[in-house]
Amino acid sequence: MSLPSSSTTTPAERGQCQAIDLIQKIHRIDDYWQPRVVAEMNDYQFKVVKVHGEFQWHVHAETDETFIVLEGELHIHHRASLSDEGVIVLRAGQMAVVPKGVEHRPSAQAEVKMLLVEPRGVVNTGDGAPGVRTVENDQWI
Structure with missing residues (x-):
């Protein structure tokens, strides 16, 4: 059972005991930076x-965030302070975990398809004020 991307209702099976085609699900998303839930554990x-x-630069004070690149190349700029900045470069088949409390900013020069793993309820733009790219939680596709 798949629900429209605008739904905030959790499917009864939560994406469990079934194969999920991640790329097919991504093709159903219209815009960039609009994460959609495909399963829960x-x-x-x-x-x-x-x-x-x-x-945008943002931080998640209470949780780590996992990025898994399926297609393309993602850059994750991160900084523990204004004088301590680095970048993680991820290509298809690679992943990285940004620890809680670390300010970061993902970027991509070309389209990237990826999987995010994070606790239910995490706001994609972090702990700051909501912005133009803030997405409502629990939108299933």
């Missing part, structure tokens, strides 16, 4: 998203 959600361009 305990209190964690698996979200697919396609991205292009730069996201």
